[in-house]
Amino acid sequence: MTTVHDFPEKSGSASNATAKVLSDRAEGEAYVASVCFKHGPPRLLGVELEFTVHYADDPARPLDPDDLATALGPHTPRTLRPDSPALPLPAGSPLSLEPGCQVEISAQPQTTLRHLDAVVSADLAHLESLLTARGLYLGESGIDPYRAPVRKLGTPRYAAMERRFAPIGPGGAAMMCSTAGLQVCVDTGEAGDLTARWSAVHALGPPLLATFANSRVHAGRDTGHASSRWLAVMGTEAARTRSGEAARDPAGDWARRILDTPLMVLPRQDDDDWDAPESLTFADWIDGRGDAAGFGKPTEDDLAYHLTTMFTPVRPQGYLEVRYLDAQPAARWLHPVALLTALLARPSTVDKVLELCEPVAGEWECAARFGLADRAIADVASEVVDLGCAELGTTGLPPETITEIGEGVQALVHGSRSYQS
Numbered sequence: 001m002t003t004v005h006d007f008p009e010k011s012g013s014a015s016n017a018t019a020k021v022l023s024d025r026a027e028g029e030a031y032v033a034s035v036c037f038k039h040g041p042p043r044l045l046g047v048e049l050e051f052t053v054h055y056a057d058d059p060a061r062p063l064d065p066d067d068l069a070t071a072l073g074p075h076t077p078r079t080l081r082p083d084s085p086a087l088p089l090p091a092g093s094p095l096s097l098e099p100g101c102q103v104e105i106s107a108q109p110q111t112t113l114r115h116l117d118a119v120v121s122a123d124l125a126h127l128e129s130l131l132t133a134r135g136l137y138l139g140e141s142g143i144d145p146y147r148a149p150v151r152k153l154g155t156p157r158y159a160a161m162e163r164r165f166a167p168i169g170p171g172g173a174a175m176m177c178s179t180a181g182l183q184v185c186v187d188t189g190e191a192g193d194l195t196a197r198w199s200a201v202h203a204l205g206p207p208l209l210a211t212f213a214n215s216r217v218h219a220g221r222d223t224g225h226a227s228s229r230w231l232a233v234m235g236t237e238a239a240r241t242r243s244g245e246a247a248r249d250p251a252g253d254w255a256r257r258i259l260d261t262p263l264m265v266l267p268r269q270d271d272d273d274w275d276a277p278e279s280l281t282f283a284d285w286i287d288g289r290g291d292a293a294g295f296g297k298p299t300e301d302d303l304a305y306h307l308t309t310m311f312t313p314v315r316p317q318g319y320l321e322v323r324y325l326d327a328q329p330a331a332r333w334l335h336p337v338a339l340l341t342a343l344l345a346r347p348s349t350v351d352k353v354l355e356l357c358e359p360v361a362g363e364w365e366c367a368a369r370f371g372l373a374d375r376a377i378a379d380v381a382s383e384v385v386d387l388g389c390a391e392l393g394t395t396g397l398p399p400e401t402i403t404e405i406g407e408g409v410q411a412l413v414h415g416s417r418s419y420q421s
Contacts, residue, residue, distance in 0.1 A: 036307070079153050182333060226373070262280060339405070
């Protein structure tokens with residue numbers, strides 16, 4: 001398992017002239033299914049932590065990228081400083097930046113949650129110390145509570161995305177430049193378990209999104225929504241953000257979807273204009289239809305790049321990247337990771353998850369808008385948290401950590417709630 005940053009800047013086809021050309025749709029679908037769904041016993045865990053960055057003396061002050069680069073020093077990503085050595089953090093986690101200069105720690109996958117906790121805790125502490133020394137700190141919510149979205153990184157991909165999303169509405173700018181998520185990466189599991197695990201990570205979406213919703217205030221305004229971050233994601237392009245469905249053939253369904261999704265950007269070597277032709281799908285490109293003329297036949301590298309432009313709640317990348325959770329305060333990042341890990345630990349627990357979550361299947365918008373103030377979602381979330389807490393012993397975490405996490409997540413769902421009618 002490896003973690004992949006949402007907004008990579010390099011195009012495979014621009015740098016690899018020997019990449020295999022895709023001759024037809026069937027080859028494209030076969031490639032997607034093979035790279036996105038890899039089977040085997042669940043063994044590795046990964047996490048990606050995103051944070052907004054603020055000045056300690058004035059959190060609403062616009063972030064100067066130069067100040068951030070000075071703080072990060074040799075860890076500064078090359079999207080901000082092309083000549084940076086871009087060293088990983090001391091425990092091995094690469095550091096990257098989102099378009100608004102949100103920072104992201106992409107922890108290397110580990111075989112146990114205890115090891116993952118040790119790696120992330122060490123790298124997170126180091127990052128916080130670097131920022132503190134320069135009068136900066138990590139935000140504690142899933143969206144910038146003080147500042148409106150402003151793109152800070154001037155890369156061709158981000159510029160093309162900004163132009164593409166602007167006519168749709170404000171969601172694209174907010175997603176790119178203001179949001180911070182917590183992404184959990186889990187193995188797909190054995191072939192026979194894939195359908196159930198795929199269905200379970202989706203079914204858990206609405207109740208866990210609501211439980212850990214942490215982005216109500218944005219740009220100085222109370223939005224009234226539990227997760228304005230997830231609403232921003234949903235406010236971009238439905239083709240690349242809508243949830244997958246429970247299916248007998250997740251790999252085949254995903255492969256077909258990818259080929260039928262319009263290109264978001266089209267990287268061009270030695271050209272800063274990465275705008276993609278309107279409505280051109282990858283299948284169109286393979287078949288040379290419409291505005292595909294002049295771009296040549298796409299390669300497997302082009303298709304691999306296209307895969308990075310999907311922002312679904314769960315994104316298969318050879319493992320399952322769970323993307324629907326808001327960022328949490330740095331001290332509590334482990335809580336949702338441990339709960340989700342416990343809920344997927346055993347086939348019997350997965351089956352119970354599917355049963356418990358069925359009443360709120362697909363209620364993504366409701367969960368984002370109302371969170372635990374919605375009675376049906378709150379009731380399911382309470383049952384899911386109870387189940388997950390009962391399974392925390394399977395995570396291998398120390399007893400005192402399990403107790404802390406259990407008490408923390410139980411307080412979220414069993415505290416005082418104001419139900420929507």
